[in-house]
Amino acid sequence: MLFWQILIDGFAVGSLYALGAMGFALIFGVSGVLNLSHGALMVAAVVAAWAAGNDLHVGPYAGAAIGVLVGLVASLVTYFAVVRPLQNSQKIREDEKEIFILTATLLWGIMIQELIAYFYTNNAKTVSPIVGGVINIAGVRTPANELFTAIVCWIVIGVLWLLVNRTRAGKAVLAASMNPRGVTLLGIELPQIYIAVWAIYGVLIGVAGVLLGMFLGVSSYSVGPLTASAFSIVVLGGLGSVSGALIAAYVVGYLETMTAYLISPAYRTIPALLLLVVVMYVRPRGLLGRR
Amino acid sequence: MKTQLWRVAPKFATYAAAAIFALAMASPGHAQSGPIKIGVIAEAQAVAGSSIPQAAQLAADEINASGGVNGQKIEIVSYDNHSSAAESVRAFQRAANEDHVNAVIASYISEVVLALEPWTGRLKTVMVTPGAASDVITQNIAKDYDHLKYTFHGYLTSTSIADLVCAAAKDLLATQLHLKSTVVMSEDAAWTTPLDAEYLKCLPEAGLKVLDHIRLSPDTTDFTPIFNKIEGQKPDVILTGISHVGVQPTVQWKQQEVPIPMFGISSQATNSSFWNDTNGAVEGVLYQAVSGPDVAVTPKTLPFVNAFKTKFGNFPSYAGYTAYDEVYYIADAIKRAGSTDPDKLVTAMEQTDWIGTIGRIQFKGKDTGNPHALKVGPDTITGLMLQWQNGKQVNLWPEKLANGKMKFPSFIKVGSAQ
Numbered sequence: 001m002l003f004w005q006i007l008i009d010g011f012a013v014g015s016l017y018a019l020g021a022m023g024f025a026l027i028f029g030v031s032g033v034l035n036l037s038h039g040a041l042m043v044a045a046v047v048a049a050w051a052a053g054n055d056l057h058v059g060p061y062a063g064a065a066i067g068v069l070v071g072l073v074a075s076l077v078t079y080f081a082v083v084r085p086l087q088n089s090q091k092i093r094e095d096e097k098e099i100f101i102l103t104a105t106l107l108w109g110i111m112i113q114e115l116i117a118y119f120y121t122n123n124a125k126t127v128s129p130i131v132g133g134v135i136n137i138a139g140v141r142t143p144a145n146e147l148f149t150a151i152v153c154w155i156v157i158g159v160l161w162l163l164v165n166r167t168r169a170g171k172a173v174l175a176a177s178m179n180p181r182g183v184t185l186l187g188i189e190l191p192q193i194y195i196a197v198w199a200i201y202g203v204l205i206g207v208a209g210v211l212l213g214m215f216l217g218v219s220s221y222s223v224g225p226l227t228a229s230a231f232s233i234v235v236l237g238g239l240g241s242v243s244g245a246l247i248a249a250y251v252v253g254y255l256e257t258m259t260a261y262l263i264s265p266a267y268r269t270i271p272a273l274l275l276l277v278v279v280m281y282v283r284p285r286g287l288l289g290r291r
Numbered sequence: 292m293k294t295q296l297w298r299v300a301p302k303f304a305t306y307a308a309a310a311i312f313a314l315a316m317a318s319p320g321h322a323q324s325g326p327i328k329i330g331v332i333a334e335a336q337a338v339a340g341s342s343i344p345q346a347a348q349l350a351a352d353e354i355n356a357s358g359g360v361n362g363q364k365i366e367i368v369s370y371d372n373h374s375s376a377a378e379s380v381r382a383f384q385r386a387a388n389e390d391h392v393n394a395v396i397a398s399y400i401s402e403v404v405l406a407l408e409p410w411t412g413r414l415k416t417v418m419v420t421p422g423a424a425s426d427v428i429t430q431n432i433a434k435d436y437d438h439l440k441y442t443f444h445g446y447l448t449s450t451s452i453a454d455l456v457c458a459a460a461k462d463l464l465a466t467q468l469h470l471k472s473t474v475v476m477s478e479d480a481a482w483t484t485p486l487d488a489e490y491l492k493c494l495p496e497a498g499l500k501v502l503d504h505i506r507l508s509p510d511t512t513d514f515t516p517i518f519n520k521i522e523g524q525k526p527d528v529i530l531t532g533i534s535h536v537g538v539q540p541t542v543q544w545k546q547q548e549v550p551i552p553m554f555g556i557s558s559q560a561t562n563s564s565f566w567n568d569t570n571g572a573v574e575g576v577l578y579q580a581v582s583g584p585d586v587a588v589t590p591k592t593l594p595f596v597n598a599f600k601t602k603f604g605n606f607p608s609y610a611g612y613t614a615y616d617e618v619y620y621i622a623d624a625i626k627r628a629g630s631t632d633p634d635k636l637v638t639a640m641e642q643t644d645w646i647g648t649i650g651r652i653q654f655k656g657k658d659t660g661n662p663h664a665l666k667v668g669p670d671t672i673t674g675l676m677l678q679w680q681n682g683k684q685v686n687l688w689p690e691k692l693a694n695g696k697m698k699f700p701s702f703i704k705v706g707s708a709q
Contacts, residue, residue, distance in 0.1 A: 123538060158638045220336075
């Protein structure tokens with residue numbers, strides 16, 4: 001019973017983590033940007049979906065769509081207003097740009113967090129679930145919404161895989177993540193790839209955010225922990241490796257779920273962080289890292 | 292070097308003297324001819340906290356419209372503490388030293404109020420909290436009355452709240468539904484330590500055997516393992532003590548269709564916006580409060596609620612009711628003291644006998660274990676037990692103030708464990 005419970009819950013949590021972290025890994029892999037506003041963008045998507053339901057009285061599907069749309073828009077705004085001006089700046093030395101972008105995205109995240117708290121308070125918000133009720137799986141009363149979360153995550157991951165491996169644009173993105181200079185030699189414009197990647201990222205965090213909002217709920221306080229969890233999953237998986245992030249997400253998801261069930265929910269995040277420290281010592285490039 | 296020092300020294304001495312003079316002038320308690328200033332330090336970004344400055348302003352406006360206090364107007368000076376104890380202390384220092392407030396209404400978070408408490412003595416400034424609950428606030432006053440007598444507890448202590456919950460549990464759960472066992476589920480915070488201690492004592496007396504006691508981290512996002520553990524113990528009811536968390540456990544309780552009712556303290560459930568915040572998942576949750584939107588606890592309750600709703604567009608949080616009352620009884624104390632001198636104000640506050648929106652306000656005396664805590668009982672404050680039903684907060688207890696009957700969503704199996 002407990003075994004099945006952990007298996008099911010860990011899978012749902014891991015799928016959600018995977019979706020959130022894959023976009024984060026993709027952005028880093030392609031453009032070298034560590035986007036510390038990640039959690040804030042996700043929370044923005046959730047709050048938008050929640051507000052659409054409550055203030056505009058739209059249904060759960062429309063609410064979810066608005067949430068994803070806000071994730072996409074927020075991601076593109078982050079790229080055009082925060083990241084790109086710094087990448088193109090002549091005044092900042094090339095080798096200092098990474099740290100400038102890191103700081104800028106962190107501040108941008110704090111700004112979004114404060115704006116959300118100001119307009120929508122820091123109390124937690126949940127998105128109205130698309131599917132309700134519970135399903136009995138191996139004696140475990142599982143919310144249908146939890147299964148829905150895992151299924152949607154895998155559909156989106158599958159679509160992303162097809163996009164990257166089966167389309168020309170996707171292959172260009174993949175190539176750019178391996179060798180940006182090589183891609184430009186092939187006549188592909190890097191800025192276009194960046195825009196495509198930030199758009200994909202926006203959809204990923206929009207979907208992940210809305211699902212998280214339906215499954216567990218978030219508040220403006222979740223901004224930091226969400227960024228931190230994506231960051232540690234991506235570091236664990238290997239910076240820039242999307243498949244590494246996928247595996248690491250499940251490792252962290254199951255480790256957290258097992259801790260919560262077998263030890264105490266209060267210590268939930270600790271073993272995953274310890275694992276991160278161990279991986280940093282033993283294999284600094286992460287599970288599937290190239291760099 | 293020596294000559295330079297000689298040149299600078301007198302200048303330095305002048306500055307130092309000026310600074311000392313300024314500090315001396317800044318010390319509170321000086322008679323003022325301007326308005327009576329009440330500082331409000333609150334969590335503007337939290338639902339519970341955002342009502343505090345609003346309700347205080349409403350009370351001040353009403354008092355000013357009817358002529359003020361001893362001919363003086365009341366001015367509310369608000370500070371947003373961002374839910375932080377450190378920011379609250381800075382705001383308190385600014386309120387006392389720079390803005391020269393005559394009293395402060397501060398916070399619904401016990402940790403914040405406990406951090407401010409020593410400063411009330413150091414800066415000799417009266418402070419009343421509209422929403423913190425920890426008993427330690429008033430226990431500290433008992434230990435060091437001379438320094439901490441400036442602190443007043445304008446909301447119920449955790450022990451009092453637990454006693455009120457137990458009284459309601461006895462009537463509603465043990466007598467009415469014949470429930471016999473419970474698991475206490477509370478968040479790990481300063482206010483729940485005395486709450487849980489009292490729960491464990493008073494619940495068995497109310498007829499509910501406590502099978503387990505779970506303290507959850509306020510950072511918890513996934514409550515599945517907790518509900519899972521509770522369900523395994525087969526209690527008839529979950530007794531809650533939650534305030535910092537609220538939306539997430541409620542939504543997950545509904546989503547997982549945990550078949551056990553939730554009853555107790557769920558501070559966020561007192562907010563009228565909680566139905567929307569949880570997308571209706573709160574249906575059937577029972578929670579203790581000192582007031583409710585449609586419950587005329589005193590003749591002042593509903594006029595306040597209506598005025599608040601008209602002015603701000605939403606219903607006040609629980610701390611809104613108390614903050615509103617606090618401005619009134621601080622003004623009343625200043626009137627009776629005939630002065631804003633902090634020591635005279637303390638004496639006058641101790642003699643408070645004010646019918647507010649939540650009941651009759653009287654403070655416990657110096658010689659009790661909890662000086663300056665609100666008196667609780669049939670003659671003062673009895674509290675309520677409400678239940679969310681179809682988007683409305685319906686009062687079930689005490690019977691004379693009830694405006695509905697207890698009912699549960701279909702996934703709840705009342706008394707299934709028996």
